[in-house]
Amino acid sequence: MKKETLENQALRTQILIFDPPEKKAVFKSPPPKRDNLDGKNLGFSDVMPKAELADVKPAVQVLENGDVQFRFYAPNAQKVEVAGWGGGFSRERNPMVKDEEGWWSTTVSGILPGFHYHDYFVDGNRMVNPDGLCGYGSFYGVNFFDLPTDEDEFWFLKDVPHGDVRMEYYKSSVNGRTKCAWVYTPPGYDAETDKYPVLYIQHGVGENETGWIWQGKLNLIADNLISQGKCKKLLIVMNSGYAFTEGEDPVFFPGDFDAELTKDCIPYIEGKYRVLTDKHNRAVAGLSLGSIQALFIALKHRELFGSVGVFSGGFPIKRPEYDYTDYFNDAERVNSDFDLIFVSGGDNEGFLQGTLPAIEKLRARGVKITDYHRPGFHVWDVWRYSAYEMLQKLFM
Numbered sequence: 001m002k003k004e005t006l007e008n009q010a011l012r013t014q015i016l017i018f019d020p021p022e023k024k025a026v027f028k029s030p031p032p033k034r035d036n037l038d039g040k041n042l043g044f045s046d047v048m049p050k051a052e053l054a055d056v057k058p059a060v061q062v063l064e065n066g067d068v069q070f071r072f073y074a075p076n077a078q079k080v081e082v083a084g085w086g087g088g089f090s091r092e093r094n095p096m097v098k099d100e101e102g103w104w105s106t107t108v109s110g111i112l113p114g115f116h117y118h119d120y121f122v123d124g125n126r127m128v129n130p131d132g133l134c135g136y137g138s139f140y141g142v143n144f145f146d147l148p149t150d151e152d153e154f155w156f157l158k159d160v161p162h163g164d165v166r167m168e169y170y171k172s173s174v175n176g177r178t179k180c181a182w183v184y185t186p187p188g189y190d191a192e193t194d195k196y197p198v199l200y201i202q203h204g205v206g207e208n209e210t211g212w213i214w215q216g217k218l219n220l221i222a223d224n225l226i227s228q229g230k231c232k233k234l235l236i237v238m239n240s241g242y243a244f245t246e247g248e249d250p251v252f253f254p255g256d257f258d259a260e261l262t263k264d265c266i267p268y269i270e271g272k273y274r275v276l277t278d279k280h281n282r283a284v285a286g287l288s289l290g291s292i293q294a295l296f297i298a299l300k301h302r303e304l305f306g307s308v309g310v311f312s313g314g315f316p317i318k319r320p321e322y323d324y325t326d327y328f329n330d331a332e333r334v335n336s337d338f339d340l341i342f343v344s345g346g347d348n349e350g351f352l353q354g355t356l357p358a359i360e361k362l363r364a365r366g367v368k369i370t371d372y373h374r375p376g377f378h379v380w381d382v383w384r385y386s387a388y389e390m391l392q393k394l395f396m
């Protein structure tokens with residue numbers, strides 16, 4: 001594994017801090033107690049002890065041989081363990097060893113390349129490592145890391161023109177709550193007068209609008225592709241897909257996000273940003289649960305969307321909430337309605353066994369579907385590659 005691959009800054013960015021410091025201040029003695037100051041009017045430098053700079057060791061470090069070192073500070077703990085979420089990093093708990101300063105550590109071999117959520121267990125209690133990278137997953141703050149390969153450079157932070165990621169607040173007519181959409185605008189947006197196509201893209205269950213930036217690196221993927229002339233300049237809108245109302249029964253779809261997107265978010269975006277508003281310049285996509293939301297919304301609103309992306313969601317044309325079987329029997333109509341139907345997934349999450357055969361049946365009827373799959377599980381590295389592939393085919 002190349003050293004420069006392991007040192008790319010994209011591997012260290014997270015929701016809490018973009019550029020983690022490599023040094024920290026260490027106080028060699030505690031500050032004096034207030035009752036020892038005798039009412040003196042002293043300045044900050046008078047009461048604070050002297051500090052020294054110390055190196056900051058990462059909580060997770062990928063070694064050049066592919067092993068991964070983990071560290072956790074818990075000086076009063078009796079036992080600390082670390083475990084993955086399955087797939088490329090086993091759920092088996094790995095015991096850590098404590099040093100004289102209170103740091104627990106271990107080195108784990110055999111973790112597969114890719115993105116990995118993982119948990120720490122302190123005396124049996126699941127804990128977030130405050131010194132590690134953190135994102136929002138499974139409805140709570142969770143640690144993650146990447147074990148990259150040289151193929152992953154498409155989502156690395158590079159010396160290319162960068163777009164902006166903006167936060168936009170709009171009111172949901174579904175439940176009256178204020179929602180926050182994260183909006184990627186391409187490099188040069190503010191200096192130009194052009195109008196751009198828009199991709200609305202959704203997260204998976206247990207995640208939110210922040211996922212496509214911090215875990216998915218979608219802004220960096222778009223920056224790199226645009227700089228290479230491999231995809232059109234576009235806006236990307238990332239929403240929270242939860243639109244629950246008070247007292248609503250739990251179902252597969254988390255509320256009426258369809259109405260929230262089409263009635264609230266899209267009008268807001270089109271009223272504020274310079275975007276093209278015909279269906280051929282508007283797409284919707286998502287991963288896992290978000291992919292089923294995207295597919296349902298695209299099929300229901302064929303007058304609004306000309307392209308749809310379904311990442312790691314199979315390709316269900318019939319569910320309890322809808323049935324488009326008859327529609328897909330008319331290949332000419334489907335092909336006329338959609339410029340791009342993009343379906344992707346990981347080889348280790350059932351794509352080859354379930355999704356691909358379903359797609360092939362539709363293709364046999366004449367339906368045009370673009371598929372993409374690669375080795376991987378139900379996890380962010382598969383979705384990064386999916387976005388990378390789809391963006392190069394979108395709005396062309």
